Amino acid sequence: MAEISDFADARDQADDAVHPFWFIPTHGDGRKLGVAEGARPTEFSYLAQVAQAADRLGYEGVLIPTGRNCEDAWVVASSLATLTRRLKFLVALRPGVSSPLATARQAATLDRISEGRLLLNVVAGGDSTDLAGDGVFLDHDQRYALTDEYLTVWQRLMNGEKVNFEGKYIRAEGAQLLFPPVQEGGPRLFIGGSSDAAIDVTAKHIDTWLTWGEPPAQVAEKVAEVRAKAAAQGRKVRFGIRLQVLVRETEEEAWRDAEKLIEDLDDNVIAAIQKRLAASESVAQQRIVALHGGRRDKLLISPNLWAGIGLVRGGAGTALVGSGENVAARIREYRALGIEYFVLSGYPHLEEAYRFAEHVFPLLNIAGVKKPEVKVKPGRAGEAGEHFRAGGHAHSGPS
Numbered sequence: 001m002a003e004i005s006d007f008a009d010a011r012d013q014a015d016d017a018v019h020p021f022w023f024i025p026t027h028g029d030g031r032k033l034g035v036a037e038g039a040r041p042t043e044f045s046y047l048a049q050v051a052q053a054a055d056r057l058g059y060e061g062v063l064i065p066t067g068r069n070c071e072d073a074w075v076v077a078s079s080l081a082t083l084t085r086r087l088k089f090l091v092a093l094r095p096g097v098s099s100p101l102a103t104a105r106q107a108a109t110l111d112r113i114s115e116g117r118l119l120l121n122v123v124a125g126g127d128s129t130d131l132a133g134d135g136v137f138l139d140h141d142q143r144y145a146l147t148d149e150y151l152t153v154w155q156r157l158m159n160g161e162k163v164n165f166e167g168k169y170i171r172a173e174g175a176q177l178l179f180p181p182v183q184e185g186g187p188r189l190f191i192g193g194s195s196d197a198a199i200d201v202t203a204k205h206i207d208t209w210l211t212w213g214e215p216p217a218q219v220a221e222k223v224a225e226v227r228a229k230a231a232a233q234g235r236k237v238r239f240g241i242r243l244q245v246l247v248r249e250t251e252e253e254a255w256r257d258a259e260k261l262i263e264d265l266d267d268n269v270i271a272a273i274q275k276r277l278a279a280s281e282s283v284a285q286q287r288i289v290a291l292h293g294g295r296r297d298k299l300l301i302s303p304n305l306w307a308g309i310g311l312v313r314g315g316a317g318t319a320l321v322g323s324g325e326n327v328a329a330r331i332r333e334y335r336a337l338g339i340e341y342f343v344l345s346g347y348p349h350l351e352e353a354y355r356f357a358e359h360v361f362p363l364l365n366i367a368g369v370k371k372p373e374v375k376v377k378p379g380r381a382g383e384a385g386e387h388f389r390a391g392g393h394a395h396s397g398p399s
């Protein structure tokens, strides 16, 4: 288990420091794919157990996804923030679904409530049907064009400016955050997306670029591309990877459990899901599907990297499978490519959070999980609101 030490900052800066994140399964969990037996509903008390386990085990944060098959990421993060002490919340943010002005206020409030533990994962979206269900009818590149405007306004608000903006998709007049976020400049921005449009947005606005769990050689190519585009903008970007994990005491045990996880999957279900995933508009998703083509005999795509979960799951479909020593070695390989953030999960999420932390954390230089120093600044309107100040005006705000 990671220790919270006074040396956390120095360790964070070491060039082998790993920032481990876990995942909150807001679209359900279970111990076997494709069967109802052992499935766990998304009850809040269970999500709280997963978050509290991640908090005490020393994960730096948790990713909370967005999509119509998920519980709402913001509401879940707000509730979990009050039940955890150090854990950061990497909350999915979907430009296009809501105004950047109102969402920036929501983010600043959540940053204040969580005492500086909010991070944001910008999700432009890769599934038109899913997006249409949320009222977004833009095509792939239009969504990124909107995201570019959204983040331009967002960053100005987070920097304390009063914003007037007239773009193609976004308009603001006198927008301002009266209650600033705890973190200087606002919560750090992450993004997942491998298209040219995603990388352009990353180069301009994003702190950390995330990839799905591709083999190291493919990851290295993308890292070089993102780095070069960011450098052309005079910026530096950090990197992260999203992987499933299945770690056991021995290789044999791990591979046996990996096979068990998918043994009840129906071939017709696999074929139907693969057809849908192959037609995805998301370049990141297309790259993952291309690695195995949905074939059960092609699931080992690189040493200890297994695509079994991707037979029926979009997105994070690849897993590091093996003994603690071997999985730690694979993580060090990614780390050497510049990957610092490891956003992990496994089925079931509670048990696998423990297994990974117990088997692998002691073998890595886990970045410190020190709670950020908190400086909650007073809001410009005054913490208690003008109507409580002596000599203040009559209350004219919202009732």
Ligand SMILES: Cc1cc2nc3c(=O)[nH]c(=O)nc-3n(C[C@H](O)[C@H](O)[C@H](O)COP(=O)(O)O)c2cc1C
Binding pocket: 064, 065, 066, 067, 092, 121, 122, 123, 124, 125, 126, 191, 192, 193, 194, 195, 196, 197, 198, 210, 211, 212, 241, 242, 281, 282, 283, 284, 285, 315
């Ligand atoms: C690590 C990671 C997490 C993601 N999380 C979500 C999510 O929660 N919801 C969602 O709809 N898309 C999610 N995506 C998809 C991307 O945000 C993006 O919309 C999609 O890949 C399309 O972009 P692309 O064509 O540039 O790859 C995620 C992608 C990555 C790599």
